[in-house]
Amino acid sequence: MNVLDLAPVLPLASEMAEFIPVLVMLIFGLAFAALNLVASFLLGQKAPTNPVKDMAYECGMPPISDAHQRFSVKFYLVAILFVLFDIEVVFLYPWAVKFEADKAFLFVEMLIFIGILFLGWWYVIRKGAVNWAQE
């Protein structure tokens, strides 16, 4: 038995037609958003601008320096960790769909996979990569 047979997961040629309505919905969504932006641009009030109106809002104070400054590297770390873990999550989906094919074998296989994933998670937690309370 070929457990790598992923036919039900990958779209068949005849089923690609189902993506046409998705495309239609995308077009309608974009059209709605564009229409609203254009309408509010055309219909909206146009008052003369002044330097204060163009300021970034900082509770009434003149803004100090540009907002595009450095921020905590932790956000970047979370993003990198997300990419790593999310790829693992996506790998679980074809496995879950095909699980009925050979249950015991696939269960052990995934036990190893999730075990490695779990080790990675343990390392991340012990390193304090997602611990925001320390700073």
Added chain:
Amino acid sequence: MGDLLTTLGSGLPLVGAEVTFWWVMGRIGLVLLLVHVLLIVGALMVWAERRVSAWMQDRLGPNRVGPEGLLQPLADLGKFMFKEDVVPKHTSKWMYMLAPAISLVPAMVTFAVIPFTGSYEPIYGADGQPTGEYITQSWQIADLNIGVLYILAIASLGVYGVTLGGWASNSKYSLLGGVRASAQMISYELSLGLAVVPVVLMVSSLRLGDIIAYQADTVWLLFTQPVAFFIFLVASYAETNRLPFDMPESETELVAGYHTEYSSMKFALFFLAEYTHMIVGAALVVTLFCGGWTFFGLEQLGWIMGVLIFAAKTTFFLFAFIWVRWTLPRFRYDQLMALGWAWFLPIALLNIVLTGGALAFDQDWVLYILPVALIAAAVIAAWFKYRRDLDNDVPKLERAPQLVGVAGSGGEER
């Protein structure tokens, strides 16, 4: 009327369906209908949010425009439309304008695969007589066989709108709100994705119609996968930036977060995007865990019953969004990250392992180990906290009079 919908194309059998001009036209009609329904429900949610919060706080809320204030969203729309569309000079103009659209469109497109009703077709035996069994067929805009993956892929695109909006505004509040939102949404997306894996394990299909049919045949996955349901529900609150996870726009510290610098219709689009995300989130919880448009056979009365059941269930979860908002206080950011990474991620993984084990060796009772253990742990922890609070309260009450008038004596005693 059911025949009409079938002719329109939504009820066409997937295998062997021919893509004709009228098939495409039918789907376009259905898309138009559902886009309007989404927008109207989104507008109604804005009204409901204000009315329900007023009700919970013993106020009246908007009740002047139309009956019970129902036309308030329309009045709001008019005001949004005719307000000045300020594009401050310090922003990155194009990304500033695109961000609301990028935020709204994925939320709407996600709804395409969610079945809102369906039909039963009798299975005929070899002798041409009905066997008494039925095949369920779900109706949705697009019956994708990768429905769950599609939802995870498209719904997560919403993070770009929020992050871009925060960055392009070139304001410190907006930037902080934007990066917070991105970190929070991607963190909870992991738990969200992992929570759905046990569902796919049990159903062996990524098509949402199959997941509903499975639940109609056996039992709602809410009962067999309570842990996955809970994680999915909480993660969907975090994904939609709703309280108790509304750090990206926490009013008390960031003014309005990523949409501080937005005005007029652009602000309205961000607002609408948030509510559309909520509608999609509630509809997803209903579809994946609460049987979708089925309700113990009631849906067999006709396709309109399916729509009503689906609407009723989704309304309940939409109400829960508001309910939770006015019940729970906001998490701290470190608590939010710890909950997502240190608790939900391993519990979701453990849930997958246990579900896989239960299915591999046909031991159904294994499914209930995790929920029972978690509930027991929560009860024990709550009991110990209660005891500790009791013990701590007694000396504090006794000592309180001695501290009156002593400056700065509040904190040291603890």
